[in-house]
Every structure is written in C-alpha cells, then in structure tokens.
Amino acid sequence: EAGVTQFPSHSVIEKGQTVTLRCDPISGHDNLYWYRRVMGKEIKFLLHFVKESKQDESGMPNNRFLAERTGGTYSTLKVQPAELEDSGVYFCASSQDRDLATNEKLFFGSGTQLSVL
C-alpha cells in the first residue's frame, strides 16, 4: 500500500514567485493535514481537511496561503506571493478517522523542502 506522497521534494524559488505543493494521502483516508517545520522549530499545524471540506484552518499564516482538496482526494497548497519567512519543510499527513484517541494513527509524507531566496 502506498503511503502519503508529496511533490516536489524540493523547491527553490525567488521572493514574490508562486509555488504549489501537492499531497496524495493514503487511499481511503478522509482526513488530510498540512504541517510546516521552520528550521530548528516545532512542526506546526496549518490546516485540516475532512474529504473536500476545510475542517480547521486556524494554523494558516496569512492569506498568501491557499489550500484546496477538490474531490476529496489529493490536496494542493499554494503560496502566492512567497516571502522569505515561508521557507521550511511542508509536511502532509493523513488518517482514516479523525479521532486519534481511539485506535487511529496519523501518517506523514516525506515533505517538501521550500527555500525562498
């Protein structure tokens, strides 16, 4: 069974440009999360989809970030225009059910390393 896949693995762009990250969750997983790790800091929550609906987007930094999950399958995260402070590793994660306090687990992709110059 394929795990969570993310594309691209690395992206180097200049300040002001646009970048789109893609995440394919594990097949059948309704819950999809985006997280970000800025160097040396914690992995921070960005937002959570349940199927195609945004359940929680309280972690999105500002309106330069736009996440979509059309059809409830893969998701994209667009940064437009990118700023220097957007650099970091963007992780996607998925789970079948939402409640981790039961026997559910959250699986992560390998991440996209974004460098804004």
Place this chain on the structure above:
Amino acid sequence: GENVEQHPSTLSVQEGDSAVIKCTYSDSASNYFPWYKQELGKGPQLIIDIRSNVGEKKDQRIAVTLNKTAKHFSLHITETQPEDSAVYFCAASKGNTPLVFGKGTRLSVIA
C-alpha cells in the same frame, strides 16, 4: 491552547546505552501522545504512541511512560544502535484536535 515542551534538544549516547527524551504538555484534556522519528530526507514516522488510559507502553527496545498528574511523558530507548540516530518528536492531542508537536530532539548514537 496546547503547548508541548521537549528536552533535550540534542542528545549523544554511546552505542548500547539508553536514551531518554522528555516532554511536558499544558492542556490536561490531552489524551493522545505519539512519538515520531524523522530520519534524514524522510518524513516523521510514528514509532510508538500512548493514550491516557495507560501509564506505560513498550515495543521491543522502545517504551513510553505517561504521568497525567504531572503532565509529562517520556520516550525510553534501550540498547541504542547507530540506526536509532534521528530527530525524535513528541506530540499531544485531545484526540479530535490536531497534533501539537515539541521542537524535536536530535539523537546521535556513537558507535
């Protein structure tokens, strides 16, 4: 909201020794505490988790303990091996809320 503190930030141990990483959390309603291992170039991989209805869980060389009263939990790795070298993250959740992570511990196992 929840805040998770993780210590130490770096840890070096000799191969065969034990390693202990500690985390504290602030929200007493949190009831799910996973530990993730991140190797170079890979994403975080779940290695063990504990839910608040138990105080300890073991899986071969790794174990996690939870003290709900003190609001802290720890990861214990025994008989460390070079392949245990990685960044380890603790996290906490109320189950239906997103995971809140600590800042990570870089573990180096010296052969």
